[in-house]
Amino acid sequence: MAGFKWTDDLSVGNTMIDNDHQHLFALVNKLYEAMSSGKGNAVLGEILDELITYTKSHFGREERLMQQLSYPEYSGHKAEHDKLVSEVSELERSFQAGAMTLSSKVYMFLNDWLNTHIKARDKLLGQAAKAVR
Numbered sequence: 001m002a003g004f005k006w007t008d009d010l011s012v013g014n015t016m017i018d019n020d021h022q023h024l025f026a027l028v029n030k031l032y033e034a035m036s037s038g039k040g041n042a043v044l045g046e047i048l049d050e051l052i053t054y055t056k057s058h059f060g061r062e063e064r065l066m067q068q069l070s071y072p073e074y075s076g077h078k079a080e081h082d083k084l085v086s087e088v089s090e091l092e093r094s095f096q097a098g099a100m101t102l103s104s105k106v107y108m109f110l111n112d113w114l115n116t117h118i119k120a121r122d123k124l125l126g127q128a129a130k131a132v133r
């Protein structure tokens with residue numbers, strides 16, 4: 001399983017959001033490295049926790065930006081955030097319960113998030129933020 005790489009096509013054209021996404025990628029790669037180098041569950045759990053906490057604060061920043069912009073797609077975008085948070089929380093629960101499928105589940109979650117959410121929802125938000133400046 002390859003790591004996740006930040007590439008220019010992931011830029012949404014907004015510095016705050018792009019910086020957040022890059023930090024998220026760094027955390028995801030930290031999790032991958034820990035998994036592939038066979039780090040123990042305590043270390044994996046800590047990184048997963050850090051990832052979840054940062055994800056929530058990132059979503060909060062995007063949601064505040066949408067409110068400031070009176071963004072018309074707010075509810076649909078927020079609904080996807082809520083779904084992603086509940087999915088990642090579910091991952092954490094199954095990880096803590098001792099499920100051994102963390103890596104493939106994390107991969108599926110991230111793939112959906114990165115390929116679907118960032119490239120669609122977050123890009124539209126980045127364009128909207130640019131338009132009002």
Ligand SMILES: [Fe+2]
Nearest residue numbers: 062117121122
């Ligand atoms: Fe978003």
Ligand SMILES: [Fe+2]
Nearest residue numbers: 017062118122
């Ligand atoms: Fe985002």
